[in-house]
Amino acid sequence: MVASAEPPNLLDSLDEPISPQATNPWGDRLFHLVVRGIAGVVLVIFGSIGVFLAYQSVPTFRRYGLSFLTQSQWNPELDKVGISSTLLGTVEVALVALVVAFPIALATSLFISEYAPLRIKGLLVALVDLMAAVPSVIYGAWGFFLLMPHATLTSRWISEYFGWIPIFKVNTDPAAAVWAQSRFVNSAFIAGLCVSMMVIPITCSVMRGVFAEAPLGEREASYALGSTKWGMIRTVVLPFGRGGIIGGTMLGLGRALGETIAVLFIISLTFNVNFHILQNGTSTISALIANDFGESTSAQLAALLTAGLVLFLMTLGVNTIAAVFITRSRSGAATEI
């Protein structure tokens, strides 16, 4: 405007902006509407779950306030309702699952995408996907009847050698003639082991997806410099897949936080704040809800739904962060000129 020597009116008429718009055929518009509608319904359902849980939680929060989050006991008969121990148990089980699942998923996905011969690649992908298709109740039964008797030996070994680290400590009598196996069963550690079986396929398939997308040009560049396969993976595949590694892990964490039946099978619900993950007795939010749901009064039900709200928000947060990492990863954006 400053530099213009012409009268402004004339310029305005010359610079009249138009926004050209192609008219879409009605089929296109119809499809657009239908797709938009379906996407909208998904959002509405999801949002309504949150609203419903929040609404149901109002009486609980009105009665117990913030002590709902700090109280460790869940004993409605004594009017003691809180989820601090349950929250801790939920996080413990999920973290154990993650620590076990992460290296296995990473190694499996690298093997499938980079090392497996072409003819067995499809089979391996199908097998991992099949792991995700096994109902969690089966994993629970497997964990309880098959895994637990053996896992307690592992727990004992860990506590014997690493018991000086507080979380691996188990309060038993070291001088006892027979080791107290009952102290090691039903623990967060064993539940986490079992849940990791369900986390592995999700995490693995997200990682495999991004690894497979690592650009051929960069792979070849690395090989042409005289790199070994492992060198190529370190310089190209892993940096490229970083978003997927983090995102897949977070997605697995979201899955682990919500796992119910398998956990309920293995743990014995107790409501003490228990930092010793190898020691028996813990609780998780979803297991608590599943366990108490059938025999609740309406006030107790509301309290359970409040616990559900907390879990809903936690998994929502974790999954959102995972989604951000996955979409922000360089997937699809190969080296551009």
Added chain:
Amino acid sequence: MSAIEEIGPESLVSGPQLTTGITGARLDAINVSAWFGTNRVLSRVSLSMPPGTVTALIGPSGCGKSTFLRILNRMHEMVPSAKLAGQVKLGGQDIYAAGQRVTETRKRIGMVFQKPNPFPTMSIAENVTAGSKLVGMKLSRSEREELIERSLTRAGLWTEVRDRLRDAGGALSGGQQQRLCIARALAVDPMVLLMDEPCSALDPTSTRRVEDTIHEIKDEVTVVIVTHNMQQAARVSEQCAFFLAQQGTPGVIVEAGRTEKIFTSPDDPRTEDYVNGRFG
């Protein structure tokens, strides 16, 4: 083929040698054939690429030039169904002989690709030293800095990026990225540099820079370049090989010889037709 010279150990340690001597290595392809699955794409191709010269591989698309180039540093075998026959000798030694390490071969015979492919998560400096890291060369800080400057200078990029060596390699322009890739390939001190249509994605100015670089390095590194650009072949190369794959038959070298001759008085009429733009 009998007079293939042995390379002495001194040419393994190149670097900024100010001698006028030619330090690149001789590369000989002898009766090279190639297949993808059962489809034969090259038939008994023999070509000598002497040190100190730039060899251009020309010919229409699909005639096997790129396949031939990728056979020269064992990149061909990256394709699962790929097979080959024949020998490729670097300084007299067959790179496909049993016991030859493929990583060592590729380190000695570098490659620049059609599409610039710097490592996008690395800085400019890290891109240059990526090769030395990958092959396990231990460098002190000063050696590293010297290597970066020397390689970027050889690739004609130093003055443009000297102040932003820590910037991401992917942030450069296409032409600069390609020169970064050349610097990266030169940084591991190869004896031969293979270039697969290195300028096809570049603007004329960048193309000119790359051609200048080829002229500057050809005494130290034997250069083999695939190009679709006849003028470029005429500008940069001393010898030229014309590849052709007639319908349904595998690619062969119709004619190879001094570039001047190929472009002015070729023996084969098909060569003349091609270099004069009558087909392809």
